[in-house]
Amino acid sequence: MAGKGLGYEFKKGLWQELPPFRLVLGTCPALAVTNSVVNGIAMGLATLFVLLGANIMVSLLRRFVASQVRIASYIVIIALLVTVTDMFMAAFFPPISKALGPYLPLIIVNCMILGRAEAFAQKNPVLPSIADALGIGIGFLLSLAAMGLIREVLGFGTILHFRVLGDWFEPWIVMILPAGAFLVFGGLVALVNYISSRKAAKAAETARV
Amino acid sequence: MNTAIKMFLNLVVIGSFSGAVLAGVFSVADPMIRANKEKELKEAIFKVLPEAKNIKTVKKELGAGNPVVVYIGLDETQKPVGVAFKADGVGFQGNVGVMVGLNLDYLKLKGIEILDQTETPGLGDRIRESAFKDQFNGVEAQPMVEYIKYRKPEKPNQIQAITGATISSNAVVSNINKAVEKVLKAFPKAEDLSKAASEEQKQAPEVRHGR
Numbered sequence: 001m002a003g004k005g006l007g008y009e010f011k012k013g014l015w016q017e018l019p020p021f022r023l024v025l026g027t028c029p030a031l032a033v034t035n036s037v038v039n040g041i042a043m044g045l046a047t048l049f050v051l052l053g054a055n056i057m058v059s060l061l062r063r064f065v066a067s068q069v070r071i072a073s074y075i076v077i078i079a080l081l082v083t084v085t086d087m088f089m090a091a092f093f094p095p096i097s098k099a100l101g102p103y104l105p106l107i108i109v110n111c112m113i114l115g116r117a118e119a120f121a122q123k124n125p126v127l128p129s130i131a132d133a134l135g136i137g138i139g140f141l142l143s144l145a146a147m148g149l150i151r152e153v154l155g156f157g158t159i160l161h162f163r164v165l166g167d168w169f170e171p172w173i174v175m176i177l178p179a180g181a182f183l184v185f186g187g188l189v190a191l192v193n194y195i196s197s198r199k200a201a202k203a204a205e206t207a208r209v
Numbered sequence: 210m211n212t213a214i215k216m217f218l219n220l221v222v223i224g225s226f227s228g229a230v231l232a233g234v235f236s237v238a239d240p241m242i243r244a245n246k247e248k249e250l251k252e253a254i255f256k257v258l259p260e261a262k263n264i265k266t267v268k269k270e271l272g273a274g275n276p277v278v279v280y281i282g283l284d285e286t287q288k289p290v291g292v293a294f295k296a297d298g299v300g301f302q303g304n305v306g307v308m309v310g311l312n313l314d315y316l317k318l319k320g321i322e323i324l325d326q327t328e329t330p331g332l333g334d335r336i337r338e339s340a341f342k343d344q345f346n347g348v349e350a351q352p353m354v355e356y357i358k359y360r361k362p363e364k365p366n367q368i369q370a371i372t373g374a375t376i377s378s379n380a381v382v383s384n385i386n387k388a389v390e391k392v393l394k395a396f397p398k399a400e401d402l403s404k405a406a407s408e409e410q411k412q413a414p415e416v417r418h419g420r
């Protein structure tokens with residue numbers, strides 16, 4: 001892994017390993033809370049913060065953690081970060097805590113964070129781990145916002161609570177319900193796979209010529 | 210053997226370190242979280258009883274382990290203007306806690322505020338929006354509040370449920386009905402309230418809340 005550079009570690013999260021569409025991890029929050037743009041962004045930001053903290057701590061501790069108990073150790077670290085964030089927010093920023101409500105505790109079970117600890121941070125120094133967390137975290141944030149955008153426009157006819165479709169539009173209630181999450185998720189996975197397979201085909205063609 | 214000791218030490222260190230950090234943060238944050246909750250509760254009471262300048266907490270045991278807590282709103286002249294109480298109950302995913310303001314004649318609601326909820330973001334959590342909450346201002350609480358779907362309310366005891374969030378809307382309505390019934394059982398007449406209020410003078414007001 002070494003030698004690929006911080007820029008590469010950052011950029012791979014934005015397309016090549018874009019969660020949750022390419023790297024199919026963290027699908028639970030992606031399905032659960034993306035029925036509006038605001039919700040998607042809030043979840044994305046909270047996850048980005050925890051992912052960054054978890055990657056830094058796992059990377060710092062990578063020489064001390066016994067490999068047989070690493071998963072248990074990482075889970076404790078992630079749960080610690082989330083709980084401390086939760087209490088901190090509730091104590092000092094009650095309005096934000098109220099708005100985030102059920103999102104924060106959900107992050108503990110986001111396997112994307114455990115996945116990054118396992119696949120990246122435990123094998124790499126701190127700086128690449130930070131780049132990895134930022135790239136994956138921002139990719140996740142953008143994906144959730146995109147899902148929220150599609151579902152909010154079709155389900156409510158609004159973007160960020162502003163009406164964008166006129167009165168003629170009958171909202172598709174299904175889009176804001178769980179079924180809509182699966183429809184949009186499947187559609188976006190298909191779209192992302194289609195684009196990358198076309199890219200790969202083009203690259204193969206130019207290589208042949 | 211060596212690995213076993215290493216694993217053991219590893220988990221002990223991480224566990225106790227995390228525990229210590231959590232305990233430290235908790236000891237600082239918990240009093241503040243409690244204070245925030247108390248402040249929120251007070252603000253909600255003043256919102257559902259707009260004329261109130263002062264609050265008096267009254268507690269009454271309705272059978273063993275079934276206390277009824279009400280907050281009586283008093284104006285500048287210490288005259289009761291209404292009664293507020295918390296209505297808890299199960300919603301779509303968890304507890305829905307509503308602060309209810311009731312007229313002293315027990316006939317009409319003065320207003321409601323949502324205190325706790327973990328309903329679906331974007332759907333059920335719209336019970337917090339004023340478009341939904343304000344429907345309860347002046348709605349008739351006797352014999353019970355009802356909700357109807359897709360249409361404007363027709364009777365003075367009806368409100369319109371949120372489309373796509375009937376369960377959450379129903380939770381608010383049924384919590385209110387249950388709580389009103391409980392308060393009526395504990396204090397059948399408004400005079401009972403003011404009597405209880407003057408009796409409790411010596412006792413320190415206690416504000417209870419669940420997390």
